[in-house]
Amino acid sequence: MNTITLIEKLWQDTVLAKEEYVYLIRNCSMEDRELLAARANEVRQSYYGKDVYVRGLIEFTNYCRNNCYYCGIRAENKNADRYRLSAEEILECVEEGYTLGFRTFVLQGGEDFSYSTEDIGSLIAEIKKRHNDCAVTLSLGERERDVYQYWYDCGADRYLLRHETASKEHYEKLHPQNLSFGHRIKCLYNLKEIGYQTGAGFMVGSPFQTAEHLAADLLFLKELQPHMAGIGPFIAQKDSPFAGYVDGTLEQTLLMLSLVRLTLPRVLLPSTTALGTIHPQGRELGILAGANVVMPNLSPVSVREKYQLYDNKICTGEESAQCRQCLDKRMESIGYHIVTARGDFANVSR
Numbered sequence: 295m296n297t298i299t300l301i302e303k304l305w306q307d308t309v310l311a312k313e314e315y316v317y318l319i320r321n322c323s324m325e326d327r328e329l330l331a332a333r334a335n336e337v338r339q340s341y342y343g344k345d346v347y348v349r350g351l352i353e354f355t356n357y358c359r360n361n362c363y364y365c366g367i368r369a370e371n372k373n374a375d376r377y378r379l380s381a382e383e384i385l386e387c388v389e390e391g392y393t394l395g396f397r398t399f400v401l402q403g404g405e406d407f408s409y410s411t412e413d414i415g416s417l418i419a420e421i422k423k424r425h426n427d428c429a430v431t432l433s434l435g436e437r438e439r440d441v442y443q444y445w446y447d448c449g450a451d452r453y454l455l456r457h458e459t460a461s462k463e464h465y466e467k468l469h470p471q472n473l474s475f476g477h478r479i480k481c482l483y484n485l486k487e488i489g490y491q492t493g494a495g496f497m498v499g500s501p502f503q504t505a506e507h508l509a510a511d512l513l514f515l516k517e518l519q520p521h522m523a524g525i526g527p528f529i530a531q532k533d534s535p536f537a538g539y540v541d542g543t544l545e546q547t548l549l550m551l552s553l554v555r556l557t558l559p560r561v562l563l564p565s566t567t568a569l570g571t572i573h574p575q576g577r578e579l580g581i582l583a584g585a586n587v588v589m590p591n592l593s594p595v596s597v598r599e600k601y602q603l604y605d606n607k608i609c610t611g612e613e614s615a616q617c618r619q620c621l622d623k624r625m626e627s628i629g630y631h632i633v634t635a636r637g638d639f640a641n642v643s644r
């Protein structure tokens with residue numbers, strides 16, 4: 295096998311065999327990475343030009359019933375300073391975001407059942423009533439199919455649920471026994487069937503991850519055909535069971551972003567805050583490796599510090615307007631520009 299031949303093959307065919315992905319992940323030189331990023335960028339520009347879509351992230355609760363080993367807001371973390379935003383506070387974030395040019399709002403939180411299915415439904419309906427030119431994305435974890443259907447019927451457009459790893463054996467090393475790999479995957483298929491623009495994804499460099507696991511992630515994405523893929527580095531959190539584990543690297547995350555872009559040419563691919571956390575230019579480099587979305591925070595500054603999934607998270611002290619301006623400048627500095635648009639999957643909207 296030869297890395298350059300494999301990169302060209304992936305560019306042409308948009309898929310490789312598992313052992314070919316493994317070979318690329320293990321053997322890419324610096325020059326190979328540059329070639330991969332250039333190819334990925336070419337593909338991205340053929341669908342999305344130099345536009346960067348922006349999503350306003352509202353982290354509205356850091357309560358969670360789960361205990362994922364990597365996560366800083368897991369239920370058993372007694373040091374997490376818990377908060378919940380009221381519907382009014384969430385709507386204030388939306389209004390501010392709308393004024394700043396956001397046309398997608400991502401409601402994200404731990405699995406917090408103190409908001410009822412109907413509470414979330416009313417919130418979705420209210421946002422859509424006020425701004426029918428906007429998309430509402432949910433990222434609220436695993437629920438039963440009828441709940442996903444109800445929220446879709448209330449007007450939700452998209453749902454983000456990273457699969458975390460496509461290997462059951464690896465999944466079980468990242469999560470306690472009560473969390474089921476099968477259920478998470480089932481949720482993703484349910485979301486797609488209902489009609490959501492669906493996002494899967496995984497952390498790069500999570501504990502115990504191998505090149506085979508990453509290759510399985512790429513093949514899983516190819517099979518699922520999600521509209522969005524969330525790919526960011528694992529970053530250790532000091533109060534979690536994975537405190538002290540090594541963080542995912544910039545190089546490996548950029549490599550995976552490029553491989554995802556070539557495997558799913560039209561996918562909506564964020565350059566994540568976690569990538570910006572491990573390197574000062576991480577988000578710009580992510581865009582240059584094939585990403586086409588950024589997700590700045592719209593949560594009130596008073597709670598930002600508290601949504602600590604991992605250590606040293608950036609942008610916790612900035613007002614929303616400052617974050618927006620900062621990202622505008624960062625994207626302009628590499629010749630890209632943030633657009634005021636819903637930013638649907640290659641112009642599909644419901």
Ligand code: SAM
Pocket residue numbers: 364365366402403404405433434435436454455456458496497526527528529530531568603604
């Ligand atoms: N509760 C929802 C769920 O389970 O999908 C959404 C919130 S969850 C905190 C969002 C994502 O954060 C997870 O899918 C995970 O990939 C990421 N995450 C959690 N801990 C992390 C860490 N230590 N480093 C990097 N990403 C992390």
Ligand code: FES
Pocket residue numbers: 358359360361362365366367368369403404405
């Ligand atoms: Fe639930 Fe992290 S353990 S959001």
